[in-house]
Structure formats: C-alpha cells, structure tokens
Amino acid sequence: SQTIHQWPATLVQPVGSPLSLECTVEGTSNPNLYWYRQAAGRGLQLLFYSVGIGQISSEVPQNLSASRPQDRQFILSSKKLLLSDSGFYLCAWSARGLLSYEQYFGPGTRLTVT
Amino acid sequence: KQEVTQIPAALSVPEGENLVLNCSFTDSAIYNLQWFRQDPGKGLTSLLLIQSSQREQTSGRLNASLDKSSGRSTLYIAASQPGDSATYLCAAGAGGTSYGKLTFGQGTILTVHP
DSSP, X not given: OOEEEEEOSEEEEOTTOOEEEEEEEXXXXXXXXXXXXXXXXXXXXXXXXXXXXXXXXXXXXXXXXXXXXXXXXEEEEESSOOGGGOEEEEEEEEOTTXXXXXXXXXXXXXXXXX | OOOEEEEOSEEEEETTOOEEEEEEESXXXXXXXXXXXXXXXXXXXXXXXXXXXXXXXXXXXXXXXXETXXXXXXXXEOSOOGGGOEEEEEEEEOOXXXXXOEEEOOOEXXXXXX
C-alpha cells in the first residue's frame, strides 16, 4: 500500500531564517506531487505541483520554492521566512497514469514563524 | 478562476440525524469533485471522488452527488455519529495539463453531539 510521510511535524522558526520541508511517498512510482498551504482563516491553497523529477509548476508567486530531486521526494524551501509563511503545509500525491487524479494527503507540517 | 463555496460554515446536530453538506463551484468544466475529512491538526482523509461523468458515489453511510450544470455537489451523511465530528472539505479538480489541481472550499465544521 502507499504511504506518504512529511517531516518535521512541527516547526518554529524566526523571521529571516531558511526553511526546508520534506515529503516522501512510498509504494508507488512516478506520482504527481503537490504542496498545499492552509493558513489561519483561509482555505487550502495549492502552492506547487510536480509531474516528474525536476519538473515544478508554481501556482502562487511567493517567498517559497519547491524541488523534486528524486521520483518520490518533494521538498519545499525558503531562503528567508516571513511571518506570512506561517501555516499548515500539506503534501499530496496522485497516481500517474490513472486518470482519476484522486489525491491522497500526508499528515502535514505545522510551521510557526516568530 | 475556479471558486468553491461550502454551506453551512458550521453545523451542529444530535446523534442519529441525517444531514447534507453543500458545495458549489463557479466553473462547471471540472474534471472531478473530491470530498475530504479533516480532524483537528491532522491531514486530509479522502472520502469520495466523483468523476465529471458521474452523478454520485457512495461509501458506507456517505453519499456524494454531483450536478455539473448547476455547479453543485452535496455530501449526505446518514445516521450521524459523534465520530463524524470533523471539518469536511470539498475540492474541485482540474484535468488535462492541470494534473488534478484542486481548488478547495472553506469547509464545513460538523459537530455531532451524543
């Protein structure tokens, strides 16, 4: 069966510090991968998606970047965090080749920027 | 740009009641419609996925319907239980080169009291 992992689970970082959040998927190959953010008082917003190694599409201009160095690894980064980067970050995957595009989510990372 | 709205924002019902959660979307050219459940501080659990060519999907006590022409979906929960208490999110999915990107509603917070 497929499993999706995210770490860390919780992170408190000062403004101006760098960020690296990691997401890995097990039990499937060539997944589509997605990063979403859920900010307080706002809905879930798609940040990035990837359909293959090194292929990243950005949805919203912001202080963040994403990379996919391996087939089942998706990383969310920032060089200098802003207060507005606080939120709950969720990674998701969908199966390549299946036309349903049903998405499955990880447990999330709670980021607080102080 | 797709926009998704969920009504009501919050719902409190006694155990055993049947209930309906509503979701509307502005662009009827969706690829699929996915319903999720989110427990406090947790990731999303996929409940039901309805493809654009389908009218409804059922899983246990849950039934989701889709009317693309009117831009509406409903989630019906039969014989509600306290364990159903959670936030329910609907998301409209885009296909083709959008690779299943989801646009989420703000969610309905459901409380089922004994």
